[in-house]
Amino acid sequence: MRVLIMGNSGSGKSWRARQLAGLHQLRHLDVDTIYWVPGMVAVARPAYEVLADLHAFVHSHADWVVEGCYGDLIEAALPFCTQLVFINPGTDACMANNAQRPWEPHKYASKEEQDSMLPFLMKWVGEYDVRDDTCSYAFHRRVYDSFQGAKREDAPPSGDAS
Template sequence: MRLLILGNSGSGKSTLAKAVAERHGLPHLDLDIIVWEPEQIAVPRSPEAVRTDLDAFIAAHPGWVIEGCYGELVEAAAPACTELVFLNPGLEACLANNRRRPWEPHKYVSAEAQDAMLDHLQRWVEGYYSRDDAWSLAAHRRVFDRHPGRKREATGTLSATDLT
């Protein structure tokens, strides 16, 4: 299984990816880990370094779960996946999930630092539906619609048992 999951922040990508990876004993790559400088908030790494790390992860593992909102990276990984999943539960679900999100120590130095970014994150999530960048609904829809392989769009909740 080489599962690629995309969607808005708060759509459930990380939760689903972790559950599938655990269920099937697969390595899991949260694209946030390679996109941003370690222990820095919203400081991007070079696109070349990010792409090198993505390609290396895909080459190093016969099976995997990759997830993120970065349309250009999802599109780059899509030819190697066996299934593309687009999580699209809607704005209210994403906002509610972000409010319930536990501390992510791999992204923030403290729970307080994460909480301090919540308002900014929620505004960014709201903009998903109107902007047209690589991290928008429009970009995700294009990646999903163009993908010639196995794919599914979920507007509700998916569980690891739904993806076997």
């Protein structure tokens, strides 16, 4: 089993990936851990290094779950997956989840440092539907819709258009 999970920040990707990893003994990669320079907040590593680490991970493990909001990296791993999952609970749910996010020591030196980034994160998450970057709804939608393999979308409940 090789599962890719994508969605907005706060959509539940990490929770779902940890759940799958535990249930099926899968290796788990949170793409944030290879995307950012270790110990530095919001400083991206060179794209070729990130792609090399992603390819090394998917090639060195028989069964895995990879999750992230970076649609271009999800797209790069598509040829190696057995299932694509697009989690899209709506912007309001993502905003609420980010406001409650526990400290992530693999990303931030302290809870205070993480909390200092929250206003930027909330603005960025709130713009998911209108951004045009590789982490946007439009990019995720294109990746999902064009993928011909096994896939599942967890969409917002009916009536929630956010």
